[in-house]
Amino acid sequence: MDNRREKKLTFITIGLIFLLSGVEYAVILPTIWRFLQTLDAAPYFLGLVLSAFSLSGLLSGPLFGHWSDRTRSTKKIILFANIFEIVGNFMYLMGYSKWLLLSSRLVAGIGAGVSSSIFGFLTRSTAPEDRATVFAAFMACRQAGLVIGPAFNIFLRLCDFHLGPFVINKYTAPGLFMCLLWILLQFVVVFLTVDLPPVEKRKARDSMTRKNQEEENEKSLVEDEEESDEEGKPLIVSQELMGSYGSVVASSPPRNTTLNQNPSPDSPVSPAESSGVFKNFSISREFLREEVIVLLAAQFVTFFNQTALETMVTPLTQKYFNFGELENSVMYFLGGVVVIAGFLFVRWLSRHVTERVILAIGLCMCNISCVWCLIFLAKPLGGFAWQLTEFIIGVFLQILGLPFVSVAQVSLFSKITAEKTQGFSQGIRRSVGGLATILGPLWAGGLTENMYVMMGMMTVLLVLLTMMLVYSYSRLVEPAAQEQMDNSENFN
Numbered sequence: 001m002d003n004r005r006e007k008k009l010t011f012i013t014i015g016l017i018f019l020l021s022g023v024e025y026a027v028i029l030p031t032i033w034r035f036l037q038t039l040d041a042a043p044y045f046l047g048l049v050l051s052a053f054s055l056s057g058l059l060s061g062p063l064f065g066h067w068s069d070r071t072r073s074t075k076k077i078i079l080f081a082n083i084f085e086i087v088g089n090f091m092y093l094m095g096y097s098k099w100l101l102l103s104s105r106l107v108a109g110i111g112a113g114v115s116s117s118i119f120g121f122l123t124r125s126t127a128p129e130d131r132a133t134v135f136a137a138f139m140a141c142r143q144a145g146l147v148i149g150p151a152f153n154i155f156l157r158l159c160d161f162h163l164g165p166f167v168i169n170k171y172t173a174p175g176l177f178m179c180l181l182w183i184l185l186q187f188v189v190v191f192l193t194v195d196l197p198p199v200e201k202r203k204a205r206d207s208m209t210r211k212n213q214e215e216e217n218e219k220s221l222v223e224d225e226e227e228s229d230e231e232g233k234p235l236i237v238s239q240e241l242m243g244s245y246g247s248v249v250a251s252s253p254p255r256n257t258t259l260n261q262n263p264s265p266d267s268p269v270s271p272a273e274s275s276g277v278f279k280n281f282s283i284s285r286e287f288l289r290e291e292v293i294v295l296l297a298a299q300f301v302t303f304f305n306q307t308a309l310e311t312m313v314t315p316l317t318q319k320y321f322n323f324g325e326l327e328n329s330v331m332y333f334l335g336g337v338v339v340i341a342g343f344l345f346v347r348w349l350s351r352h353v354t355e356r357v358i359l360a361i362g363l364c365m366c367n368i369s370c371v372w373c374l375i376f377l378a379k380p381l382g383g384f385a386w387q388l389t390e391f392i393i394g395v396f397l398q399i400l401g402l403p404f405v406s407v408a409q410v411s412l413f414s415k416i417t418a419e420k421t422q423g424f425s426q427g428i429r430r431s432v433g434g435l436a437t438i439l440g441p442l443w444a445g446g447l448t449e450n451m452y453v454m455m456g457m458m459t460v461l462l463v464l465l466t467m468m469l470v471y472s473y474s475r476l477v478e479p480a481a482q483e484q485m486d487n488s489e490n491f492n
Contacts, residue, residue, distance in 0.1 A: 002395045003196075003485075006196065007125070007194075007196055009192040009193070009194070009197060010193050010194050012192065013188055013189055013192045013193045014118055014121075014122070014138060014416075015076065015137075015138060015141040016185060016188060017114075017118065017185065018138050018139070018141040018142040018145070018474070019141045019142065019144055019145040019148075020145060020178075020185060021112065021115075021142055021145060021472075022141070022143060022144060022145020022148075022149060022336075023145075023146075023149040023152065023178070023181070023236075023409075024085075024089070024108075024144040024148040024149075025146060025149065025179045026145060026146045026147075026148070026150055026152075026153070026329075026332055026333075026336070027152055027153050027156060027174040027177060027404065028092070028174045028175075028177065028178075029310065029314075029332070030150065030153060030314070030328035030329045030332060031170065031171055031174060032046070032049065032050075032101075033046055033252050033314045033318075034171065034324075035095070035101065035171040035172075036049065036098055036101065038171065039095075039097060039098040040098070041098040041099065043315070043448065044442075044445050044446055045098060045102075045447025046311065046315075046441070046445050047100055047311060047441035047443075047444065047446065048102060048440045048441075048442070048445075048447075049098075049102050049105050050105070050311060050437075050441040051193065051437070051438040051439075051442055052102050052103075052106040052109065052440045053103045053105040053106070053108060053109035053112065053437075054109060054307075054434045054435075054436075054437035054441075055106065055109065055112070055297075055434065056106050056107070056108075056109030056110045057109040057110070057112040057113040057115075057430065057434045058111075058113075058141075058382050058430070058431045058434030058435055058438065059110075059115040059431075060081075060109070060110045060111075060112075060114075061115070061116040061426075061427040061428075061430040061431050061434065062116065062424060062427030062428055062430075062431055062442045063113070063427070064077055064081060064114050064116050064423070064427060065116035065117055065120055065422075065423035065424040065425070065426050065427030065428075065430075066076065066423065066427065067423070068116075068117035068120050068422050068423035068424070069120065069123050069267040069420070069423040069424050072124075072198075074117050074118065074120075074121040074193075074195055074426065075189065075193045075194070075195050076117070077114060077117045078114055078117070078189050078193065079186060079189055079190070080164020080184075080191070081110070081111040081112075081114035081117075082111055082114075082115065082182050082185060082186055082394070083111070084107055084108060084109075084110040084111035085108050085112070085178070085182045086106050086111075086179055086182045086183055086186075086253075087107055087108075088105065088106075088107035088108025088109070088110075088111065088183065089104070089108060089175045089176075089178040089179040090104075090173075090175065090179045091103060091104035091106070091107060091215075092104040092105070092172070092174070092175030092178075093166060093168065093172045093173075093175030093176045093179065094166060094172075094175075095166075095167075095171065095172045095175070095365065096408065099132030104175070111182075113427070113430065115426075115430060116423060116424075116426040116427035116429075116430045117423050117424075117426075117427075119135075119262065119410065119414070119423075119426040119429075119430075120422040120423030120424075120425070120426045120427075121196075121423070122134060122135065122138070122421060123414040123422040123426070124198040124199065124419060124422060125196045125197075125199055126199060127199055128478065129417055130409050131414055131415065132346075132347075132350035132407055132408070132411035133347055133350055133351065134356075135407055135410050135411050135414075136343050136344075136346050136347035136350060136403070136407045137347060139343055139403070139406060139407060139410075140340055140343035140344060140347070141307060143336050143339040143340045143343055143403075144336070144340055145336075146332060146333075146335070146336035146339065147333055147336035147337055147340060149329075149332070150329035150330060150332050150333035150336075150398075151329075152177065153174070153326075153329040154326070154329065156173040156174055156177060157170040157173075157319070157326070158170070159173040159254030159361065160443070163176070164249065165353075171337060175358050186357065195240035198419075223385070233395045246457075274403050278305040284416060286417060286421070286425065287425075287428065289416075290475055291416055291418065291472060291475040291476055292413070292416060292471050293468075294465075294468050294469060294472045294475075294476065295409045295412060295413045295416075295429075296413075296428075296429065296432045296477075297464075297465055297468055298363075298405060298409045298465060298469075299409055299413075299429055299432050299433045299436070300432050300433065300435065300436045301436070301461045301462060301464075301465045302402065302405045302406065302409075302436075303433040303436035303437050303440065304436035304437075304439060304440040304443075304458070304461065305366065305370070305398070305440070305458045305461065305462065306398070306402060306437075306440070307440030307441050307444075308439045308440040308441065308443055308444035308454065308458060309373075309395070309398055309444070310441075311440065311441040311444035311445055312444045312445075312447075312448050312451075312454065313331075313395070314328055315448050316391070316448070317331070317391075319379060320385070321387075321388060321391075322390075325385065327341055335395065335396075337351045337395060338399055338400060339399050339400075339402060339403060341404060342399075342400050342402065342403035342404070343403040343407065345360060345403070346403045346404055346408075347407075350407065350411070353399065354406040354477065355409075355411050355412040355415075355476070356408070356412065356469075356473060356476040356477065357405075358359040358404050358407065359405060359408035359409060359412070359469065359476070360469060360473075361401075361404050361405070362401045362402070362404025362405035362406075362408060363395055363401070363404075363405060363462065363465065363466050364401075364467060365400055365404065366397075366398065366401040366402075366405065366462055367459075367462050367463070367466060368397055369394060369397035369398040369401060370398075370455065370458050371401075371459060372387070372390075372393060372394045372397060372405075373394040373398070373455050373458075374452070374455040374456065374459055376390040376394060377390060377391060377394050377451060378451035378452045378455050379451070379452075391409055401405040410429070412423065412476060413425070413426075413429055415478045415479075416478065416479060443457065451481050452472055462466075
């Protein structure tokens, strides 16, 4: 199998992982609130359950990233992490108590932490100029799962049967469904995924192969010319013509044209190499930089606001519009369509403008959305039609800005942090986002009756992030581009 085909199949598998993560979110979130109500759970327990998934992902993300940095093997890490997804969803379908439901999301969240290894892998196997486009494509896969998920919910809500001792109904069916999908994904990973070499090593290997082919072609061409000249040579050749006066002319040793002199980039990382990855690594020097702090703040604020909004959406639609599982599923479906369109637009836009411009556009949209929600959603005005319109506009603006901020900060973060420790760095980034997805639901879950305080905090965080972006805008570029800017300023 050639390298191009291996890379294509591996990327397809990664796309399926992101797709299933979106499907899982979309089939569970619309029904989990009603599920908890059947188990006599208090409203704050919804925030606990949603936060449990993020908490375990927060802790497992850096560990998976560190593992991938040391071994450069992403395939076995994915296979190991998917076991937690399978077990967690199986616990969800059991559904005996609210505490079992909480534990199921805690276990499944461990498997979700593998995204840090995947982003580190994508960073090493893609060129910097293609990174935003690649990241946008895989993030769009997750949003595609959010679109497809509600369609599955339409059929899952009709389930009503027994599977041994377990009752499968519209609340437990999502757990059974996702358990089966993650099991199928294990086989896909085993047969289609390959640990691709880093892009620099792959380029070096390809250039070495081309060089050896050229040398072989030159050698064969010289041999052909010598054979064609044999007929024109005299039987006895003067020593003067040979450039030798009785001395023996030493022939030049043949050049070795094999690749055995250099280690293969596909070979496993040796213990010395793996320990050298973190030899000169300093957490403070790597992460306590102005531009890194701004991007981590963008990660935190974006996920905090997103999860807070998602937590209060289902109680809000139940309170004002009397939405059930079907209506919520349709709402998430339409929201997913909008987000996919946003990711596709960002994918196109990333070829024409820099990541910091995309980040600024996204923050502007999010600020407008928060102000709108603070004015209209905190205390809805008018009748049913007007309230529904206010709700749709606020949610639409919020989810439209999400692709801009998400793609820009992930792509730029991968460029300003060290590539050799990219898995660990992506794990730290994901942990910051995980912390936000823990605090967001907890914050919103306890303030569903006090929307001014909840939305006010979201607005303040966005304003602070926007001020940080304006102040550090000149530093939000690749290190090479930053050096060029500094040199031009010194020259002037």
